[in-house]
Amino acid sequence: MSTRAAAKKHDLCHVSLGRFKNKNEALEALGAEKNNNSVSMGYRAWNKVFTQEQEQIMEDYILKAANIYYGFCPKEIRRFAYELADKYKLAMPPQWKDKQMASEDWFSRFMKRHPQLSLQCAQPTSLSRATSFNEANVNCFFNNLEKVMDKYKFKPKDIYNVDETGITTVQKPNRIVTKKGTRQVGALTSAERGTLVTNLPAW
Template structure:
């Protein structure tokens, strides 16, 4: 499936009430399927399929919409909207505590989340033990506030500079500056600690 799908036809976009009216014309008034398909601008094979599927009680009833779904399934997403929001919140929380996730880690997390919640996953998810790239790009489009990318590596000099001596020296300097700043504030207010 492409990541940026653009519909090229109007197939599968017939409103349910129009489909039910066409089926009633065929079933109740004995009109031809092809004639009604042309009149209602529906594919005749689609109309024939619905004529066979819809029960006689529903045809004779006074309902406006058929009980069967009409058209293509609109929601083919793996997670519900609530589950996706929960996943996005977790990713933001992890980022806030300086544990940012790379795209691969987010895809693995999505798979584990689906397994934990007993959500039916696609076969390639189960084989690779992570969500697909198409799901990930769609997830980022649905949640534009997320900025997920592969983190940059820490330079060797920065990693070696983070040692006990340098950290102690930083906190000694911080304590000195804070003490100087606090003394200046206290003398301005007329109080001495």
């Protein structure tokens, strides 16, 4: 009985049945058992550019870049994917070479394949804050504050809060890809604010 006739008789897809038959024949040729657990069914992505391991390396690199305030926006990830595929001489769709970047469809599917990633708005963070805001400096600040408070015995009425408003000259960064669930996302800029006008309360 032919594969198509057998599929029709048992109400199966003849393509899937043919693939299963070819897989079994290949296993028999290698001396494997018919009930080998390595037999798999289903469709394989014929135009997939990167392997699962390569995409995992890309995900780790994207998360590391976001953690050090150099997160990638979607277009930068698409350019990065093209440069990586070109570097390792991988087969890629022709439109990648025309635009020098991966397609939007590839990016959307890449995000679906890696649910740990999400697209979030980044807050502008100056280089000085990114490099200075660490555990040692924060502990030093609060130790000095404790010494001053103990020395001068400030009362609550002697402590004032000063607010500042102004017009910024720093551009708002684009949305970047980072780890899903991250509460605070930063992107390095030349400064956090531009020209500021400080408003002091009238006493």
